[in-house]
Amino acid sequence: MRDEVGRWVRAAAPASVSNVCCGFDLLGFAVAGWQDVVEARSSPRPGVRLLEVTGDGGRLPRTVDENTAGVAVLKLLELIGRDGGEAPGVELRLRKGLPLASGLGSSGASAVAALVATNEALGIGADPERLLTAAMEGERVACGTAHPDNVAPSLHGGLLLVRPGETPALTELPVPAGLTCVLLHPPSAVATEAARAVLPVEVPLSTLTAQAGNLAALVTGLFRGDDRLISGALVDLVAEPVRASMTPGFEAVRSAALAAGALGAGLSGSGPTVFAWTREPDWAARIGEAMRDALERDTGLQGDLLISPVGAPGARVVAHGEPS
Amino acid sequence: MRDEVGRWVRAAAPASVSNVCCGFDLLGFAVAGWQDVVEARSSPRPGVRLLEVTGDGGRLPRTVDENTAGVAVLKLLELIGRDGGEAPGVELRLRKGLPLASGLGSSGASAVAALVATNEALGIGADPERLLTAAMEGERVACGTAHPDNVAPSLHGGLLLVRPGETPALTELPVPAGLTCVLLHPPSAVATEAARAVLPVEVPLSTLTAQAGNLAALVTGLFRGDDRLISGALVDLVAEPVRASMTPGFEAVRSAALAAGALGAGLSGSGPTVFAWTREPDWAARIGEAMRDALERDTGLQGDLLISPVGAPGARVVAHGEPS
Numbered sequence: 001m002r003d004e005v006g007r008w009v010r011a012a013a014p015a016s017v018s019n020v021c022c023g024f025d026l027l028g029f030a031v032a033g034w035q036d037v038v039e040a041r042s043s044p045r046p047g048v049r050l051l052e053v054t055g056d057g058g059r060l061p062r063t064v065d066e067n068t069a070g071v072a073v074l075k076l077l078e079l080i081g082r083d084g085g086e087a088p089g090v091e092l093r094l095r096k097g098l099p100l101a102s103g104l105g106s107s108g109a110s111a112v113a114a115l116v117a118t119n120e121a122l123g124i125g126a127d128p129e130r131l132l133t134a135a136m137e138g139e140r141v142a143c144g145t146a147h148p149d150n151v152a153p154s155l156h157g158g159l160l161l162v163r164p165g166e167t168p169a170l171t172e173l174p175v176p177a178g179l180t181c182v183l184l185h186p187p188s189a190v191a192t193e194a195a196r197a198v199l200p201v202e203v204p205l206s207t208l209t210a211q212a213g214n215l216a217a218l219v220t221g222l223f224r225g226d227d228r229l230i231s232g233a234l235v236d237l238v239a240e241p242v243r244a245s246m247t248p249g250f251e252a253v254r255s256a257a258l259a260a261g262a263l264g265a266g267l268s269g270s271g272p273t274v275f276a277w278t279r280e281p282d283w284a285a286r287i288g289e290a291m292r293d294a295l296e297r298d299t300g301l302q303g304d305l306l307i308s309p310v311g312a313p314g315a316r317v318v319a320h321g322e323p324s
Numbered sequence: 325m326r327d328e329v330g331r332w333v334r335a336a337a338p339a340s341v342s343n344v345c346c347g348f349d350l351l352g353f354a355v356a357g358w359q360d361v362v363e364a365r366s367s368p369r370p371g372v373r374l375l376e377v378t379g380d381g382g383r384l385p386r387t388v389d390e391n392t393a394g395v396a397v398l399k400l401l402e403l404i405g406r407d408g409g410e411a412p413g414v415e416l417r418l419r420k421g422l423p424l425a426s427g428l429g430s431s432g433a434s435a436v437a438a439l440v441a442t443n444e445a446l447g448i449g450a451d452p453e454r455l456l457t458a459a460m461e462g463e464r465v466a467c468g469t470a471h472p473d474n475v476a477p478s479l480h481g482g483l484l485l486v487r488p489g490e491t492p493a494l495t496e497l498p499v500p501a502g503l504t505c506v507l508l509h510p511p512s513a514v515a516t517e518a519a520r521a522v523l524p525v526e527v528p529l530s531t532l533t534a535q536a537g538n539l540a541a542l543v544t545g546l547f548r549g550d551d552r553l554i555s556g557a558l559v560d561l562v563a564e565p566v567r568a569s570m571t572p573g574f575e576a577v578r579s580a581a582l583a584a585g586a587l588g589a590g591l592s593g594s595g596p597t598v599f600a601w602t603r604e605p606d607w608a609a610r611i612g613e614a615m616r617d618a619l620e621r622d623t624g625l626q627g628d629l630l631i632s633p634v635g636a637p638g639a640r641v642v643a644h645g646e647p648s
Binding site: 025026161169173199200205211216223232238 | 346347348487497523524528532534535536540544547556
């Protein structure tokens with residue numbers, strides 16, 4: 001067996017919405033329907049090889065140590081002490097389903113899918129904490145910072161409070177029945193690194209109090225299923241004011257979502273995707289149409305819509321291929 | 325009846341712990357056992373008269389418009405449109421039970437007790453929102469800012485999320501079974517105005533994220549009754565670092581509480597009172613002794629202890645006197 005490549009294992013990792021207004025740098029949730037897929041198989045040759053990348057229009061690096069999926073898997077092998085040129089190695093094929101620089105956790109989903117596929121293909125059995133650490137290393141290459149707020153929900157699923165730290169502390173938050181996310185992805189891009197560069201280094205103490213108070217109210221609203229609390233708390237006083245202008249049509253789209261009955265709306269990640277929440281799954285299509293129409297009226301751009309429960313399942317192995 | 329004074333109505337308002345570590349400027353809870361008492365009766369003479377103040381060692385202003393209880397009642401009469409020299413007026417007697425500048429919401433308790441007594445004595449029937457607005461006016465006179473985080477829990481009782489605003493938004497938080505507060509009040513004083521003056525005007529963005537994340541974890545821990553979450557979140561990265569030195573022995577007392585098994589400990593309000601939390605009511609006496617011993621070892625000072633459930637009942641009418 002050591003002389004042969006193993007069977008392909010295919011894993012999928014979902015898109016994720018990070019920040020979530022007052023949850024800037026602290027909240028993230030997985031969505032269902034948009035995802036990245038990675039196939040992995042063991043190889044008698046040590047090391048990590050990225051055989052193929054499709055669906056990215058040729059824009060992603062093909063070099064293992066520059067590609068977020070490759071870097072994440074290299075880190076995993078390092079964490080389990082298998083980075084010393086020891087066999088088996090792993091071969092990867094990345095099928096991008098998510099648009100780049102979209103605010104949908106695209107780089108994170110690639111890293112997570114690669115890790116879950118590799119973990120299974122090589123029978124590593126790494127625990128979720130290790131996978132998260134490795135995925136964050138992928139984010140460092142893709143975005144300049146090893147931020148966990150996309151990879152954590154893409155890996156675990158659900159709606160998560162992700163507190164920073166060397167090992168981030170993850171706390172799953174309750175999702176009230178029916179809570180639904182509408183995503184509008186416009187055909188534009190916001191580079192995560194550029195979006196971080198516009199953030200203030202310091203904020204007024206009163207901003208801290210207001211933002212923390214809103215986050216506490218949002219968490220309370222989630223536990224109680226209290227729409228009024230949730231809605232009033234879905235405000236971002238920190239990132240959105242300086243990032244909104246990087247997303248053409250943002251104010252129009254956000255206003256349209258609220259006018260159509262959404263509980264709240266904001267930038268997904270650092271944009272340009274805009275998310276809205278509603279407790280009424282039946283309203284989601286109408287809210288989405290209103291957002292799409294507003295984008296087109298305001299900018300002439302056509303956006304893609306996704307409707308998903310808030311806090312969809314995380315990454316998983318979706319298929320085992322035939323033995324080669 | 326209009327020519328006679330009415331019966332004395334006696335109301336009590338409890339001490340309150342505001343801030344609560346990561347809940348800086350956002351959380352407050354009432355405690356049972358330490359309180360201020362105000363007696364009020366209607367008078368055929370319009371206006372507000374402060375007949376007597378006892379228990380303060382002569383340190384509080386006796387002039388109605390300089391005393392927090394008097395100012396709060398003046399504001400209440402203004403809010404109900406009875407400030408134009410219209411009868412009946414009200415006569416007040418303030419019985420201070422709480423030490424001044426103690427971090428126990430002493431000024432707030434006086435204002436709240438005066439309002440509850442006056443509301444009853446004059447049959448005003450003002451709703452809690454009006455009473456809160458009036459009480460905040462008392463805080464403005466006593467502390468320089470109309471902050472709501474002591475008067476709200478002293479009035480309503482419980483453990484409250486108090487978000488700032490012209491009309492503060494109050495949200496009652498759940499208190500896990502057994503959650504008990506230990507208070508150590510040393511014989512020293514910290515003026516609220518001075519404690520506000522040392523606060524930073526701006527904070528690093530990373531501090532905002534860390535503090536808000538801890539508050540979100542604390543709220544989650546309260547809903548879930550999760551001691552580990554509560555304990556890890558009881559940290560203040562904003563006020564305590566700059567205020568700790570204003571309270572002699574603070575670090576020693578805090579460390580002693582934690583060593584004795586407390587979930588967390590911090591300054592009550594802006595100090596000098598220190599609070600600690602435990603889920604084990606049976607441990608409270610031991611934690612309190614450890615805190616008192618640490619204070620004495622570190623400073624030579626003798627402190628007073630109080631043990632109370634977290635989130636005791638709020639202000640109430642405790643007695644109606646005989647008709648005069």
